[in-house]
Amino acid sequence: MLGLSKKDTTFLLIVIFLTLATPILLQPFPEGSPLAQFNAGYPDLMQRFAIYGIFAIGFNILFGLTGYLSFGHAAFLGVGSYSVVWMYKLLSYNVLPGLILAIITSALFALLIGYVSLRRSGIYFSILTLAFAQMSFNLAYSVLTPLTNGETGLQVYTDDPQVLMSAGAPTSPHLFGIVMNESTKIDVNGWQFTFSNGYYFCAIIAIVVFYLSLRIFRSPFGIMLRAIKTNQTRMSYTGLNARPYTLAAFVISGMYAGLAGGLLAAMDPLAGAERMQWTASGEVVLMTILGGAGTLMGPVLGAGFIKYFENIFSKINDTILHSWFSALPDGLEDAVVFMLHPFIGKGWNLTLGLLFMLVVIFLPGGLIEGGTRIWNLVTGKSRKTRSIVKDSEHQPKPPVHVN
Amino acid sequence: MGILEVTNVNKRFGGLQALSNVNLDVGQGTVHAIIGPNGAGKSTLLNVLVGKLIPDTGTVMFNGASVLGRKPYEINQLGISRVFQTPEIFGDLTVFENMLIPCFAKRDGAFRLHALESIASEAALIELAEHMLREVNMIDKRHMTASSLSRGDKRRLEMAMCLVQEPKLLLLDEPTAGMARADTNNTIDLLNQIHDSREITMVIIEHDMHVVFSLAKRITVLAQGTPLVEDTPENIKGHPKVKEAYLGEAAA
Numbered sequence: 001m002l003g004l005s006k007k008d009t010t011f012l013l014i015v016i017f018l019t020l021a022t023p024i025l026l027q028p029f030p031e032g033s034p035l036a037q038f039n040a041g042y043p044d045l046m047q048r049f050a051i052y053g054i055f056a057i058g059f060n061i062l063f064g065l066t067g068y069l070s071f072g073h074a075a076f077l078g079v080g081s082y083s084v085v086w087m088y089k090l091l092s093y094n095v096l097p098g099l100i101l102a103i104i105t106s107a108l109f110a111l112l113i114g115y116v117s118l119r120r121s122g123i124y125f126s127i128l129t130l131a132f133a134q135m136s137f138n139l140a141y142s143v144l145t146p147l148t149n150g151e152t153g154l155q156v157y158t159d160d161p162q163v164l165m166s167a168g169a170p171t172s173p174h175l176f177g178i179v180m181n182e183s184t185k186i187d188v189n190g191w192q193f194t195f196s197n198g199y200y201f202c203a204i205i206a207i208v209v210f211y212l213s214l215r216i217f218r219s220p221f222g223i224m225l226r227a228i229k230t231n232q233t234r235m236s237y238t239g240l241n242a243r244p245y246t247l248a249a250f251v252i253s254g255m256y257a258g259l260a261g262g263l264l265a266a267m268d269p270l271a272g273a274e275r276m277q278w279t280a281s282g283e284v285v286l287m288t289i290l291g292g293a294g295t296l297m298g299p300v301l302g303a304g305f306i307k308y309f310e311n312i313f314s315k316i317n318d319t320i321l322h323s324w325f326s327a328l329p330d331g332l333e334d335a336v337v338f339m340l341h342p343f344i345g346k347g348w349n350l351t352l353g354l355l356f357m358l359v360v361i362f363l364p365g366g367l368i369e370g371g372t373r374i375w376n377l378v379t380g381k382s383r384k385t386r387s388i389v390k391d392s393e394h395q396p397k398p399p400v401h402v403n
Numbered sequence: 404m405g406i407l408e409v410t411n412v413n414k415r416f417g418g419l420q421a422l423s424n425v426n427l428d429v430g431q432g433t434v435h436a437i438i439g440p441n442g443a444g445k446s447t448l449l450n451v452l453v454g455k456l457i458p459d460t461g462t463v464m465f466n467g468a469s470v471l472g473r474k475p476y477e478i479n480q481l482g483i484s485r486v487f488q489t490p491e492i493f494g495d496l497t498v499f500e501n502m503l504i505p506c507f508a509k510r511d512g513a514f515r516l517h518a519l520e521s522i523a524s525e526a527a528l529i530e531l532a533e534h535m536l537r538e539v540n541m542i543d544k545r546h547m548t549a550s551s552l553s554r555g556d557k558r559r560l561e562m563a564m565c566l567v568q569e570p571k572l573l574l575l576d577e578p579t580a581g582m583a584r585a586d587t588n589n590t591i592d593l594l595n596q597i598h599d600s601r602e603i604t605m606v607i608i609e610h611d612m613h614v615v616f617s618l619a620k621r622i623t624v625l626a627q628g629t630p631l632v633e634d635t636p637e638n639i640k641g642h643p644k645v646k647e648a649y650l651g652e653a654a655a
Contacts, residue, residue, distance in 0.1 A: 003521050212519070220507050220525070221518040223500055227493050234491040237453075238505045238564065239479035241513035248516055 008214060015210060015297070019203045022046055023193050030190035034323070037315060040308055043183055043196035044267075048307045050202035051263045056287045056299030057206075057213050058256020062249050063285070064294035065222060067229035071126045071281050072113065072133030076106040076254045078140060078276035080261025082147070085154045085271045088173070092164040093156075095173050095180070095201075095266040099259065106258020107251050109136075114250035118243060121232075133281050140273040153272035173266050175201060180267055198267050205263065209256060214296060216252070225249050257284075290359055292366025301367050306352065313348040406431045406604050407452070407572060412461030414447055414628075421447040422458065422628045429572075434598055434605045436615045439625035440649055445608045448625070449576055452606070453485055454478050466571065476513050482571035488580050490557035492564070494550030498541060501549050501560055502532035502567065509568045535567040539593065555586035559593065566597060573597075575607045579614050591617045616640070624648060 004012060018025065027041035040046070055077065063069055083105045084098030091097055117128040140148040148154055156162075173180045183196035216222050227235050228242050235242050265271050274280075283306065291302025321337045321344065328336065343351045363369045409427035413420070422444045429435045439445055450456040451463060454473040463470050465481055473481070493501050506528040511517070522529075536542045539559050544552065549560060558578065565573060578594070579587040591614060597603060598618075609615050615622065616636050623633045626648040632639065639645055 003519075003524075005523065215521075216518050218522065219518050219520050220503070220522055221516060221520075223496070223504060223522070224507070226496060226500075227504055230493040230495040231491055233475075233487075234493060234561075234564075235504075236475035237479055237485050237491070239476050239508040239513060239568070240504070241474075241476050244514040248518070252518070 002211070003215065004218070008218065011296075012211060012214060016207050019050070019207055020200075022049070022203065023195050023199065027191060027193055031187075031192045032190065037320070038312060040312060041194060043181075043194055043199050045307065045311050046196070046199045047202050047263075047267050048311070049304045050199065050206045051260050051267070052284075052287065052303035052307055053300040054202075054206050054209055054263065055257055055260035055284055056291070056303040057210055058253040058260070059284045060253075060288050060293060060295075060299040061213055061216060061225075061256070062253035063288055064299070065217070065225035065229065066246050066249050068118070068121065068246060068250070069126045069285065070117075070129040070250070070253070071278070071285065072117075072129035072131075072136075073253070073257045073284050074276045074278070074280035075113070075133040075136040076109060076257035077261035077264070077280060078136065078271070078273065079106045079109050080258035080263075081265040081271035081275055082140070082154055083258070084262040084265035085156065085269060088156045088162070088265075088269055089154075089160040090163065092162050092166075093170060093173050093269070094164070095175055095262075099262045099266065102258045102262030102265075103255050106261070107255045109258075110251040110254025111247070114247045114254070118246050118250060130278060130281065133276060134278060137273055137276040137278070140276055148271070148273060151273065153270055155270050173269055202263055202267070205259070209259065210296075210300070217296060221245070221248075286356060290356055290366055292368035295366070295368045298366050298368040305367065309348050309352045313351060314345060316344040318345075405429045406466055407606070408462075408464045409448075409452070410462045410464070412448075412451060412458045412463065414444075414451065414456065414458045420628050422451070425461070425625075425628070425630055427623060427630065427633075429604060429606055430621075432602045432604055433620045434594075434607065434618050436607045436609055436619035436622045437625055438609060438612075438615055438622060442627075443625040443648075444628040445625055446576070447628075449574060449606075449608055452574060453483065479508075479568070479570075480513070483574060484565035484568060484570035484572070485574045486558075486561055486565060486576065486578055488576045490554070490561040492549045492557055492561050494548070496549055497545065498536065498547050498549055498552070498560060499532060499545040501564060502536055502545075503528060505564045505568050506532050531567060535563050539563045553586075554582060555589060558582070558586075558590060562593065562597070566601070566603075569601075571604060573603050573605045575605060575609075577609055577611075578607065579609070579611055587611070587614065590614075594618055 002009070023041050023046065026046065027039050029035040029039055055073070059070070059073055080102035083102040084095065087098030087101055113129065113132045117125055117132065120128060141151060170177065170179045178197050178201075180198035180201060181196070183194050183198075186193045186195065224240065224245050227240075228245060232242050261275065264275070287302035287306050288299045289302070290305060291300065292298025318337055318341060321340055322333065325333045325336050341347070359366060359370070365372075405428040407427070407429040409425055412422055412425040414422040425448060437445055437448065447456065451458050452470065453475065454470045455475070457471055465483060468481060470478055470481065470483070493504065503522070510528065533542060533545075536545055539562070541556065541559060541563070544556065549557070552560065579590050582590065594605070595618065598605060607615070607618060619636055621633065622636055622639045624631045624639065624645050631644050631648055632642055634642070
């Protein structure tokens with residue numbers, strides 16, 4: 001189906017199901033229970049999962065397949081956001097023209113940055129992309145203020161032209177009248193599920209671009225990109241020019257980033273220069289490595305993981321800790337809370353950093369590798385037994401016993 | 404007139420004259436070996452042949468076109484394939500994917516954005532790749548990761564990847580370096596078989612005399628950057644100048 005093998009089709013269907021059921025799956029605890037604060041099923045966070053998932057999927061096409069580590073992808077994220085807000089200002093709050101413009105402008109940016117940066121590989125390439133992203137950030141922050149509104153950030157004002165705006169049109173981002181920040185809440189036995197227009201808009205786009213990345217991974221082009229990562233000497237002596245292949249991968253991943261940036265502005269009609277800062281570029285690298293570079297689902301998992309930490313772990317404060325450990329004797333309670341204090345609230349970065357280190361050291365293949373290992377343990381297909389089966393093919397056959 | 408003509412090539416690195424007045428004429432369909440002691444300029448010459456080094460003077464013509472200053476992928480498109488001293492293959496990819504890449508390159512040229520096409524629909528190329536794998540007896544290993552192959556198999560795969568593109572000239576840089584005797588003999592058999600079935604012109608740079616005399620139809624002896632003699636293997640064997648170059652003056 002859709003030009004995919006049977007296995008990939010099943011995989012895609014599972015991904016579609018999980019994405020569409022996210023508002024239910026991420027709401028495992030009933031409202032009012034002490035664990036409800038771990039629920040992640042609210043629109044703002046789910047939109048971030050989908051948007052940063054798209055960002056990471058695109059980044060993975062470049063980094064996972066070709067091995068070129070770009071440290072400047074946030075530039076495209078910012079370009080995408082600015083494009084969408086400009087379309088709001090000039091045309092109307094319909095997100096479609098903005099998203100199309102976001103993809104086009106980020107592709108042009110990626111073409112320019114990629115053309116220069118891809119003259120080098122390895123660390124030099126990373127530094128070049130980082131330099132470009134920082135230049136973009138500084139341009140957006142100060143020099144290009146008429147275009148980006150500097151440190152205030154670009155937003156829509158009442159005196160903006162908005163030439164396509166009709167009288168009764170919504171005054172926040174919408175798609176042909178479907179308003180992004182509207183949602184339906186459904187209560188079932190104490191559980192509350194929020195189905196938001198904005199999330200489903202992002203989710204459907206995420207499914208489409210995931211499908212595209214699956215096709216790219218399985219295409220001859222995908223094999224060529226992996227060949228570049230493995231051996232560029234053989235690549236060129238086989239009659240292939242690696243440069244246009246890496247440039248194409250760079251532009252494609254830049255377009256993904258531009259789309260993600262556009263969607264950020266489609267959910268919330270603002271665009272600020274901080275979106276282009278180097279920390280944002282670093283974040284997508286972390287997402288991809290944490291989830292598993294070069295795997296299809298890994299980057300999405302990594303994106304979800306980091307965004308979950310950022311939004312949920314950071315909300316835990318000392319009062320909540322005290323309520324958890326209230327059963328302990330007073331002195332001990334205070335001691336435990338004191339010990340955990342640096343890892344929660346504003347210290348969520350510390351916890352994430354530790355987890356990142358653990359993953360990189362013990363699971364070089366990222367969360368996906370962890371998942372595979374657990375799956376093999378559960379199904380009894382441990383690595384040991386597999387390797388023994390494999391080895392026996394290469395070992396001499398036992399001598400036939402002669403009586 | 405030969406398929407590959409090297410005329411009056413000089414190359415100097417600082418104070419070292421690596422190649423001086425090299426003339427070489429490789430005939431169509433022959434197996435031409437270039438031998439010589441260490442430092443004779445064999446590798447320099449090979450790098451000149453693939454356009455990697457540009458000589459100070461002289462020309463290198465292949466089929467009437469100059470190879471000098473061309474990029475490796477352009478050299479390949481002229482019809483020159485190269486086998487390296489240590490096999491250069493795509494280690495992270497499977498044997499079958501390794502075979503597919505040269506098939507795609509031969510058909511589609513240096514670049515094509517086939518990002519949304521599926522491999523399964525390329526029946527003709529799959530057939531070609533499998534046919535070649537069968538010819539080198541590696542079809543059973545098609546799903547193995549190339550880096551896990553034995554050294555002999557890596558060499559076999561590399562040659563298959565070159566041959567599937569039907570090159571006019573195959574350059575081999577010490578194809579048996581570091582191999583066990585059995586693997587060396589297998590490689591010799593493979594190369595002889597390739598030559599008999601396809602009439603491909605081959606240029607071999609080699610240290611191992613056993614390999615050279617099993618394969619070559621003509622031999623050029625290089626010493627200190629200059630060709631000493633060029634002749635058939637029978638005549639080279641007892642040639643006094645060759646003994647001199649290899650064993651020193653006393654033996655001559």
